[in-house]
Amino acid sequence: MDIDLPDVLAEVTAQFERYEKALVSNDVAVLDELFHADRRSIRYGVAENLYGHDEIMAFRAARSPVGLGRSTARTVITTYGRDTAVASTLFYREQLAGKVGRQMQTWIRFPEGWRIVAAHVSIIADPGAPKT
Structure with missing residues (x-):
């Protein structure tokens, strides 16, 4: 199996960045588009x-459009073959001081393009934050 084919990695990275932009700007139409329109798609959120x-x-x-801004770090996107990818990132929000968010997405290439079929979002105490 080919891992991280440059053209496939570029495609998924572009879609991941598109998702991130839609997320922080509350572009619901793009967010809805990027999740696979199927009863088997899953998103485990914080709550x-x-x-x-x-x-x-x-x-x-x-969802409220307030407070959606965030920064990301340690983003890793790995592609497997030409049609499967996993994207993982840490995220930070000002209102989550001392905490770090974690996001993972499984992307699949469908005839209509790359879509998320499974996602998981969680927030934990930031292991890198100064101890008080």
Whole structure:
């Protein structure tokens, strides 16, 4: 199996960046587009377990657009063959002082393009934060 083919890695990276931009700007249409429109798509969030595209879309539609800005670090995108990828990143928000968010996404290439089929978001105490 070919891992990290340059053209495939560039494609997934562009979609990951598109997702990130949509996330912080609350572009719900793009966020909905980038999750695979299927009942088997899953998003485990910080405080929610979403099963299927309909639940994911409903969550996005109801989510407050306030405080979505964030920075990311240690992003790793790995592609497997031409049609599968995993994207992982840490994220930081000003209102989450002393904590770090973790996000993982499984991306699959479909005829309509790259889509997320599974995602997991969690927040933990930042192991790199100064101890008080």
